[in-house]
Amino acid sequence: MRRVFWILIVAAIVVAIAWWLAGLPGRVLVTVAGFTVETATPIAVLASAIVLVVLLALLRLFIALVSLPRHWRNWRLRTRRAAGDEAITRTLLALAAADPAARRQAARARRLLGDTPQTLLLAAEAGRLSGSDAEAEGFYRRLAERDDAAFLGLRGLFRQAIAREDWDGAAELARRAEAAHPGAAWLREERTALAVRTGDWTQALALAGPEAPRIAFETAAAEAATDPAQAIKLAKQAWQDNPAFAPAALAYARRLRDAGRESRALDVIRASWKAQPHPDLAGFALAPVIDPIARVREAGKLVAANPDDAESHLLLARLSLDANLTGEARRHAEAAQRAGMNQKRLWLLIADLEAAEHGDTEAGRDALRHAATAAPDPVWRCEVCGAVQAQWLPLCPACHTPGRISWGEPARLALPAG
Numbered sequence: 001m002r003r004v005f006w007i008l009i010v011a012a013i014v015v016a017i018a019w020w021l022a023g024l025p026g027r028v029l030v031t032v033a034g035f036t037v038e039t040a041t042p043i044a045v046l047a048s049a050i051v052l053v054v055l056l057a058l059l060r061l062f063i064a065l066v067s068l069p070r071h072w073r074n075w076r077l078r079t080r081r082a083a084g085d086e087a088i089t090r091t092l093l094a095l096a097a098a099d100p101a102a103r104r105q106a107a108r109a110r111r112l113l114g115d116t117p118q119t120l121l122l123a124a125e126a127g128r129l130s131g132s133d134a135e136a137e138g139f140y141r142r143l144a145e146r147d148d149a150a151f152l153g154l155r156g157l158f159r160q161a162i163a164r165e166d167w168d169g170a171a172e173l174a175r176r177a178e179a180a181h182p183g184a185a186w187l188r189e190e191r192t193a194l195a196v197r198t199g200d201w202t203q204a205l206a207l208a209g210p211e212a213p214r215i216a217f218e219t220a221a222a223e224a225a226t227d228p229a230q231a232i233k234l235a236k237q238a239w240q241d242n243p244a245f246a247p248a249a250l251a252y253a254r255r256l257r258d259a260g261r262e263s264r265a266l267d268v269i270r271a272s273w274k275a276q277p278h279p280d281l282a283g284f285a286l287a288p289v290i291d292p293i294a295r296v297r298e299a300g301k302l303v304a305a306n307p308d309d310a311e312s313h314l315l316l317a318r319l320s321l322d323a324n325l326t327g328e329a330r331r332h333a334e335a336a337q338r339a340g341m342n343q344k345r346l347w348l349l350i351a352d353l354e355a356a357e358h359g360d361t362e363a364g365r366d367a368l369r370h371a372a373t374a375a376p377d378p379v380w381r382c383e384v385c386g387a388v389q390a391q392w393l394p395l396c397p398a399c400h401t402p403g404r405i406s407w408g409e410p411a412r413l414a415l416p417a418g
Helices: 002-022 041-096 102-113 117-129 133-144 150-163 167-180 185-198 201-207 214-224 228-241 246-258 262-275 279-286 292-303 310-322 326-338 344-358 362-373
Strands: 027-032 035-040 379-382 405-408
Touching: 041 102, 041 117, 102 117, 117 133, 117 150, 133 150, 150 167, 150 185, 167 185, 185 201, 201 214, 214 228, 214 246, 228 246, 246 262, 246 279, 262 279, 262 292, 279 292, 279 310, 292 310, 310 326, 310 344, 326 344, 344 362
Parallel strands: none
Antiparallel strands: 027 035, 379 405
């Protein structure tokens, strides 16, 4: 209803204007190049309006003809852009599906859009997917030379260097990537992993986040440090962070011993034995002592802060047996059993004790039978892959996981049923 109302209003206005024009008095005389035209005023006004409309139409037609090449170019650019965007989408889909067609689609995107950061990166990834590392490297290098996409190229080259274990090249690329894009979280993680793989523990410690095994990094950095003062500082920090971690205590104590601070070194070992006894701690503390009786006395000082632990009794039992103190050896061996120890090394000690006291006896053979079925002795093993190591290492050689080698029983294999 409202639309009809407005139509009527417009029609009334048009009729009013036409009525007004029809009522204009007078005549119009126009002379052009010797030709004279005379007409009524309303006809002259209408003709002028028609001429004006025609001129405007001709002007628009002229402008359209003049701008036609530009519009043609823009249309072609839009068409190529749309086709290029479609090629990029197809390349991404092919890469996600590990489809070899990714190379063809990436090449088409480059033909349509040129060598942009997007097309170069897609071409590099497509080459890498197809197994053409040289082709991918070429595209990554072209990206690395651009100011607007250097980080993308350097990241790709870095991954290639890691894959072929070119650690020096990877370190150089990491430094360049850091300069191109400072503070990138991905790069920090990769640089940390690279430092771990190459054994640059000081660098790994500097880059490590709060979730990293910092005690393992500190201990390894202390072991590798060439500056004694820096080594003592790192080892002390690791030991203070976890006094129960034997490798940290040993790293700190060794540096103290090298510095001539024997008393302080032994204090560290005793404190760690109190927190968590470990055979390597005893090995360090007793290394300078040769006489068997003196070794028993020194071991007594070591375990004094934790005398009831099974590891303390086992240590004193073995040293007492080596010193021919068979009575003391038996007392401590039985105390270790009462403390809950049922490991192979304890039963072998009991067998040696029986042999030292009575020779080949049934009790000795029974101890050997117990040793065959007893719990396995603790070892250094990786908590991730279960690989057993002869000594503590900051990085598992088998699965390359840092900070996960711990002291404990080796993983037991499940026997098949039946």
